[in-house]
Amino acid sequence: MKNSAIYPGSFDPLTNGHLDILQRAAQMFDKVVVTVAVNNKKTALFTGDERVKLIREAIKDKDWSSRVEIEQFTGLLINFARKQNINVLLRGVRQISDFEYEFRMALTNRRLAPEIDTVFLMPDEQLTFISGSIVREVAAWGGDLTSFVPDNVAVALRHKFKDHHENTFGKPAADDQS
Numbered sequence: 001m002k003n004s005a006i007y008p009g010s011f012d013p014l015t016n017g018h019l020d021i022l023q024r025a026a027q028m029f030d031k032v033v034v035t036v037a038v039n040n041k042k043t044a045l046f047t048g049d050e051r052v053k054l055i056r057e058a059i060k061d062k063d064w065s066s067r068v069e070i071e072q073f074t075g076l077l078i079n080f081a082r083k084q085n086i087n088v089l090l091r092g093v094r095q096i097s098d099f100e101y102e103f104r105m106a107l108t109n110r111r112l113a114p115e116i117d118t119v120f121l122m123p124d125e126q127l128t129f130i131s132g133s134i135v136r137e138v139a140a141w142g143g144d145l146t147s148f149v150p151d152n153v154a155v156a157l158r159h160k161f162k163d164h165h166e167n168t169f170g171k172p173a174a175d176d177q178s
């Protein structure tokens with residue numbers, strides 16, 4: 001389909017960096033399919049359904065959200081893209097260190113599906129250090145997530161790591177307001 005793009009990733013969870021890329025993409029394309037990979041080898045913190053729900057909640061009030069669809073996929077990305085009849089893949093590149101992996105992945109996808117190309121977008125420079133793994137680590141140790149993820153994702157992360165905090169630091173006392 002012309003003027004549509006797929007924005008694939010683990011989104012475990014959605015970060016402000018992803019949101020920035022998604023906004024840029026939604027202003028560039030008529031339709032952007034956010035494609036949540038649920039088959040990669042990494043053990044995910046959130047289930048596929050949870051990740052989709054978090055993305056849906058995070059964008060629901062954006063004036064570009066009607067141009068965004070959110071799907072889960074397993075298997076090869078190019079097969080998903082072909083099924084959707086979309087031949088543009090979008091990836092965010094934060095810094096040069098991302099590029100080697102992204103370049104290999106883009107060329108592998110193009111070897112497998114010559115009609116499909118990858119377009120790289122850069123997020124706002126203030127967001128270039130944010131990654132899913134950094135966010136998960138900050139969350140695991142109870143750090144302030146405000147500038148890393150949308151509010152609904154911060155709430156979900158706090159909930160996810162509640163048991164971790166309680167097992168590590170003990171349950172808060174009844175009068176502990178912290």
Ligand code: PNS
Pocket residue numbers: 008009010011037040075076077078104105108109
């Ligand atoms: O957010 P991530 O983890 O960097 O996203 C990577 C992702 C999911 C886009 C990539 O691993 C992927 O496309 N996986 C599906 C399998 C596939 O098609 N691989 C591409 C050939 S290397």
